[in-house]
Amino acid sequence: MPIENSAAPASHPSVKFGKVGVLLVNLGTPDGTDYTSMRRYLREFLMDRRVIELPRWKWYPVLFGIVLNTRPGKVGKAYDTIWNREKNESFLRTYTRNQSEFMAERLKDLPNVVVDWGMRYGTPSIASRIQALKDAGCDRIVLFPLYPQYAAATTATVNDKAFEKLLSMRWQPALRTVPDYHDDPAYIEALANSVQRHLATLDWEPQMLVASFHGIPLSYFEKGDPYYCQCQKTGRLLREKLGLSEDRFMVTFQSRFGPEEWLQPYTDKTVEKLGRDGAKRIAVINPGFVSDCLETLEEIAEQAAESFHHNGGENFAHIPCLNDSEDGIRVLEKVVRRELQGWV
Template identity: 45%
Template sequence: MQNNKNYGVLLANLGTPQAPTAAEVKRFLSEFLHDQRVVDMSRWLWCPILHGIILPLRSPKVAKLYQSIWMDEGSPLMVYSKRQQQGLQQALNIPVEMGMTYGEPSLLSGVQKLQQQGVDSIIVLPLYPQYSGTTSAAVFDGVAKAMKQVDVVPDLSFVRDYHDHPLYIQALADKVRQSWQENGQGDLLVCSYHGIPKRYADNGDIYPQHCEQTTRLLAAELGLAPEKVLMTYQSRFGREEWLQPYTDKTLQALPGQGVKKLDILCPAFSVDCLETLEEISEQNCEIFLHAGGETFHYIECLNDSAAHIAMMASLVRERL
């Protein structure tokens, strides 16, 4: 541990618009949806659709959604990410910087800030518990691209995933238990994961297996029978088939199957963001209640909780 001064951590996440405006959302979505890890269509076919239809139509709509969740300090994803960075730096007592795959602060700026502090060995921690080519691999690509722009390439260690890490499962379970203590236990616990096109999984992406393993381990930690836990996928985009069952369709059907009290959490998200605070906590809550549900409890992400910071610190210490 005497070489700690040379170590640093790059906390990586997806990113967020700089402001809840159509222009900033358009700028962010353009960078995000240009990544072939995210959308693998041929560029000559995709780019006209993206710039001619999707960005002009979606940007103002998405900006309004961001406005509904924006915090005083900024975008929730950025606010919680900064708190995570500060908490982890305090826990480890080594430099920790943030880098976003899309938008600011960039992965390159994170690497440069670490090197300016004398760091020559960087542990890259993408905050995606379950591996997917659309997320974790996109961070790897971004770091590799950043390396082309630095004079001295640092020693690198990359945390690919932590979907089954005991401290991660424990932290999720603690969040669920806390909700049960405050609100009572629902009829069913739904684990809603961000979806990916089914074709990606068919072509070998291991993401669904990781999601299934996380759900199994969480259910075991909570002592829940299999019929008391359900796994779904949210946030689909476009017309092709994505991983199923879909969260919105499932929540629409559950009240008719006797599920009136629902607990839902999003284990794939390390911080609360548009997909959790607006899509799940607002849109899907409305779907469930409108279909005859009685109580809907969204269980917040791990965010900057002490258990989450301790888990991140453990992941880093394993590589020091």
């Protein structure tokens, strides 16, 4: 007998279905800047096997014996300098929520689409939001890791966590994972627009535009991760879009952690060298970050600026991420509409 003609048990709740979910997922954020919140966040992040690929017997003594006892206080102080006081949360959470709300507004012409957001580490979790979308009647979900360039430590671990949730579900939604968009013309145009708009507010012109991407260990690249190549292509396309010569633009990598060699050139060493070598005016953009966060607001806008000035530089500009700007949302919308094709 067809299911739709069968009488459900009296105690069985009504089942919603027929909608399509869009889940925007960013890296994550601590719930507060206090030691306990930071330790909880760092523990989840640094236990991810995609992030730290060392054998557990080698990594855990370092993680639990040193890192989780020393870094929460230090990182908490850094977060405190860039905390969104008005909402008592990190700007990454603020911007990701805004991106979700603006996306929902832009997709109002698709009444069956439900937009939500989550974090790989911290709250709201990927599992909780997939469940919420399923409960809202979404039997198909577009999972959108908010990383323009693919890396196993970012995009793949978001996908892993979503698949892990599906393992526990009796009625799984169909899942589409959004691929990287490192060379999408709309993304490159949005980056170029943001550079031009920001530089137009300055009364000086940078001698060098530095495109700083988050780094990964060199060994990850050597094992086949495409991240380095995609960052280089994003950089080249942005430089060409801006009409800059190769001697006025460079790609660098930031945020290295631990003793292992990471992708080079390193952003911090590059900024120091530019100052020592006589550059007086530079600007830095972070094309790999969809939203401003600790790595952009504190590591670049504060630390890198201070380092540049200390080494002889005079003018330093940090160009904000696309965040929840009109251009930024337009890029995300284009990607989402492309991935929804055939479902709506």
